Amino acid sequence: MGVRVGIVGAGHCRFGNSSEYDVVDVIGYSVNAAFRDAGGIHLRKEVDQVFVGNMASGLFNRETAVASALVSRMDMEPCPAELVENGPASGASAVKMGYMCVASGLADVVLVAAGEVMRSVTGWESTDIVATMAHKEAEYNMGLTLPGFAGMVTRLYMEKYGMTERDLALVAVKDHANGAKNTYAHVQIPVTIDAIADGPNASVVNNYVAEPLRMYSTCPVSDGSAAIILVNMDSPKAKLFKRKPVRIAGIGSATDTHCVHNRKDPLVLDAVRLSAEKAYKMAGIGPKDISFAELHDAFVIFELMNSEEVGFFERGKSFLAVRNHETDIDGRLPINPSGGLKAKGHPVGATGVSQVFELVRQLRGEAEEGRQVKDPKYGMAVNFGGFGNNVITTILARD
Amino acid sequence: MAIDELEKKLRPPEAQLAPYPSKVITLASGETMVVRECRREDTPALLGTVYPLIGVAKDYYDVVATRMYNEILSWFRYRIANMFALVGTVNGEIAGIVTSRHVDSKVGMSLHTLAIKRGLRVGAQLFAAKMEHHLEYLKEDEVWVVAESPIGFKRWMIEYELEDRSALYPAVRHELGGVPTFVLTRKLWDAVKAAKCTGSRPVPAELLKTADKLIMPNEYVQLPGWKRNS
Amino acid sequence: MIDFSAYGEQTPHIKGIRCGKCGAVYYPAPMVCGKCDALRDPTTNKGWEEFDLDGACTLLTWTRVWNLPEGFNKKYLLFGMVEFENGLRASGRIEMEGDPKSGMKLTARAIEADERPGKPVKVLVFS
Numbered sequence: 001m002g003v004r005v006g007i008v009g010a011g012h013c014r015f016g017n018s019s020e021y022d023v024v025d026v027i028g029y030s031v032n033a034a035f036r037d038a039g040g041i042h043l044r045k046e047v048d049q050v051f052v053g054n055m056a057s058g059l060f061n062r063e064t065a066v067a068s069a070l071v072s073r074m075d076m077e078p079c080p081a082e083l084v085e086n087g088p089a090s091g092a093s094a095v096k097m098g099y100m101c102v103a104s105g106l107a108d109v110v111l112v113a114a115g116e117v118m119r120s121v122t123g124w125e126s127t128d129i130v131a132t133m134a135h136k137e138a139e140y141n142m143g144l145t146l147p148g149f150a151g152m153v154t155r156l157y158m159e160k161y162g163m164t165e166r167d168l169a170l171v172a173v174k175d176h177a178n179g180a181k182n183t184y185a186h187v188q189i190p191v192t193i194d195a196i197a198d199g200p201n202a203s204v205v206n207n208y209v210a211e212p213l214r215m216y217s218t219c220p221v222s223d224g225s226a227a228i229i230l231v232n233m234d235s236p237k238a239k240l241f242k243r244k245p246v247r248i249a250g251i252g253s254a255t256d257t258h259c260v261h262n263r264k265d266p267l268v269l270d271a272v273r274l275s276a277e278k279a280y281k282m283a284g285i286g287p288k289d290i291s292f293a294e295l296h297d298a299f300v301i302f303e304l305m306n307s308e309e310v311g312f313f314e315r316g317k318s319f320l321a322v323r324n325h326e327t328d329i330d331g332r333l334p335i336n337p338s339g340g341l342k343a344k345g346h347p348v349g350a351t352g353v354s355q356v357f358e359l360v361r362q363l364r365g366e367a368e369e370g371r372q373v374k375d376p377k378y379g380m381a382v383n384f385g386g387f388g389n390n391v392i393t394t395i396l397a398r399d
Numbered sequence: 400m401a402i403d404e405l406e407k408k409l410r411p412p413e414a415q416l417a418p419y420p421s422k423v424i425t426l427a428s429g430e431t432m433v434v435r436e437c438r439r440e441d442t443p444a445l446l447g448t449v450y451p452l453i454g455v456a457k458d459y460y461d462v463v464a465t466r467m468y469n470e471i472l473s474w475f476r477y478r479i480a481n482m483f484a485l486v487g488t489v490n491g492e493i494a495g496i497v498t499s500r501h502v503d504s505k506v507g508m509s510l511h512t513l514a515i516k517r518g519l520r521v522g523a524q525l526f527a528a529k530m531e532h533h534l535e536y537l538k539e540d541e542v543w544v545v546a547e548s549p550i551g552f553k554r555w556m557i558e559y560e561l562e563d564r565s566a567l568y569p570a571v572r573h574e575l576g577g578v579p580t581f582v583l584t585r586k587l588w589d590a591v592k593a594a595k596c597t598g599s600r601p602v603p604a605e606l607l608k609t610a611d612k613l614i615m616p617n618e619y620v621q622l623p624g625w626k627r628n629s
Numbered sequence: 630m631i632d633f634s635a636y637g638e639q640t641p642h643i644k645g646i647r648c649g650k651c652g653a654v655y656y657p658a659p660m661v662c663g664k665c666d667a668l669r670d671p672t673t674n675k676g677w678e679e680f681d682l683d684g685a686c687t688l689l690t691w692t693r694v695w696n697l698p699e700g701f702n703k704k705y706l707l708f709g710m711v712e713f714e715n716g717l718r719a720s721g722r723i724e725m726e727g728d729p730k731s732g733m734k735l736t737a738r739a740i741e742a743d744e745r746p747g748k749p750v751k752v753l754v755f756s
Contacts, residue, residue, distance in 0.1 A: 122699065123696070124696070124697070124698055124699040125698070125699045127696065127697075127698045127699070128698035128699045128700070128745075131698055135657060137657055137750075137751075138656065138657040138719065138720065139720055141742075141750040141751065141752060142708070142720060142721050142722060142752050142753060143697065143698070143701060143706060143708070143722060143742070143744065143752070144708055144720055145694065145697075145698055147694060147696065148692055148694045148708050149720075151692030151693075151694065151708075152690040152691060152692045152708065152709070152710055152720075153690070154692075155690045155691065155692060155731065156689070156690045156731075159690075159731055207695070208693070208695050209694070209695055209696050210692045210693070210694045210695070210696070211692050211693040211694075211695075212692075213692075259657065259720075260710070260720065261710050261718040261719055261720050262718065266689075266690075266710070
């Protein structure tokens with residue numbers, strides 16, 4: 001059996017608008033919270049390695065090398081520190097690097113922090129910056145953006161499987177119901193199906209963003225950060241931390257074609273399926289063992305497609321499960337109990353660590369009343385880099 | 400009340416404006432927002448609502464709030480001609496305010512849009528209501544619009560595809576200080592109104608009653624930590 | 630030698646590319662042929678053959694984007710994903726009145742666009 005890697009501290013800030021703060025301070029806020037959770041800020045001196053997930057502070061904030069800045073701001077020199085960039089999956093990639101670092105024996109304690117301050121620019125500029133991860137000549141130059149691709153894929157899905165716009169709205173209603181109870185969520189407002197789909201004002205209140213996707217089918221632009229502390233559970237250092245470790249049971253990642261049009265079927269997310277298969281294999285479990293999942297839903301269609309690719313539902317059937325409330329917080333398999341990217345927000349580089357933070361809270365039984373999953377054993381997080389072309393699946397276990 | 404001769408001379412000529420019929424919009428949260436025309440007796444609540452925002456530089460709330468305070472005050476004290484204000488209320492509490500002016504039978508002059516409740520497109524709904532009043536009830540041919548914030552520019556100029564008349568300056572000159580003038584013509588309005596303007600009429604009497612006496616917000620997301628009576 | 634053609638009026642083209650060794654076609658150009666492992670030198674394209682990506686195509690899916698990125702001062706733009714007769718696929722803009730329909734036949738051409746700062750870029754337009 002290899003090295004057991006566990007999470008002994010987790011911190012998060014409330015997602016939203018932090019544009020008046022420096023991105024390094026925003027990340028530092030969650031780092032402080034993670035150390036407080038782990039037993040005290042003095043524990044930072046025990047850290048052997050820092051990984052920071054961030055997608056584009058160079059573009060959003062004109063700040064680079066934020067990992068170096070963070071260790072200095074946190075008084076952690078000379079601790080080694082590196083930045084991990086994998087688009088909107090930078091956070092999960094940083095977790096993966098942290099895991100690899102501990103599992104390899106290179107470090108016993110690793111701090112993984114991630115953050116993004118996107119609202120330093122206008123919404124139109126941030127849409128443009130995020131779009132830079134698309135293929136430069138064949139996608140970005142055309143004026144295509146992530147919402148544009150999500151709109152096209154959603155239409156394909158609707159035409160093939162008979163899903164309706166109302167089904168998309170049902171996902172949003174579920175996610176917002178959870179997000180409304182999440183202290184850390186950007187949007188803590190529940191939405192109703194009547195208001196965003198059925199009622200006479202719905203088409204204006206829930207306006208189109210990229211047809212057939214509407215405003216409540218897409219995530220908000222958010223700032224925020226999250227941090228976790230990983231330890232080698234079998235090392236003497238593990239005893240320094242007061243929290244019982246939540247074990248990383250499996251991590252898998254995979255890539256897909258950069259251009260969306262070059263996939264055999266744009267409705268098939270190979271990288272999600274393959275990353276999940278690897279994570280299941282490493283954890284020695286299957287989809288039926290998962291108690292709840294945080295699935296990357298920058299657009300609600302992703303939550304549905306991800307839930308099919310990871311094996312929860314048959315292809316083309318996930319929206320029926322949403323209709324039947326199977327993915328509600330008290331359903332058979334709660335999905336996005338945090339509110340997901342849809343309601344909690346999506347500070348791109350932070351999201352992967354934020355998802356893992358949510359898994360930790362749920363597995364410890366520390367989520368707020370009304371959104372705590374009942375007696376969870378395994379939690380899964382799927383984090384997308386690009387338009388599903390670089391995906392990390394992480395499974396945590398409560399031992 | 401008798402008005403002295405000098406005061407009479409100071410007051411602008413007033414036209415009898417067609418009233419704006421109240422409507423109700425169900426916001427995404429499921430809350431209902433009543434949109435109605437402001438009355439003179441609303442003035443204290445309107446001013447009290449706008450006032451705390453005059454120091455908020457973010458998103459140009461300071462510019463919009465100071466100007467709107469002035470407009471409402473000037474309207475109350477008869478120093479601006481043919482102005483109207485619409486207010487959006489949720490459970491009686493003011494969620495947003497818009498101001499505008501009827502210039503003549505051809506032209507409406509859009510003044511300001513102030514969203515207090517955020518995240519539910521209250522500002523967009525109230526701006527659309529204002530345009531609706533100009534073009535559907537006051538029956539003007541067009542509305543002149545300027546933007547004082549980048550978000551306003553994107554929302555109004557681009558989403559409504561307003562006609563850019565800035566090249567005609569100074570012949571075409573919006574009253575708000577020569578900022579480039581854009582125009583919502585009837586043709587442009589007809590092209591966007593189904594997507595931008597909504598609401599149900601008549602407002603049920605009980606619901607309308609909740610908006611009768613305006614309630615000032617106690618807290619503002621724009622002013623973290625601020626409370627009205629603390 | 631000076632390339633005097635550079636001074637003429639340029640008609641924009643978007644290029645697909647064919648592997649000279651096995652004939653596989655690609656868009657956009659890869660650095661290595663996925664079928665036969667032939668390498669492509671992007672400075673010369675030696676051994677590979679470029680061709681215009683235009684003409685008849687079939688619309689696979691489309692969207693109308695209302696929230697365009699910075700620089701695009703338009704109410705909305707239509708975008709689509711198409712398949713050409715040679716099996717290549719591409720994404721680009723659609724120009725037409727009303728709503729497109731998945732499966733409809735379109736014609737692709739390239740234009741130059743300059744909404745963003747910097748040099749104009751080539752854009753595929755389906756109409």
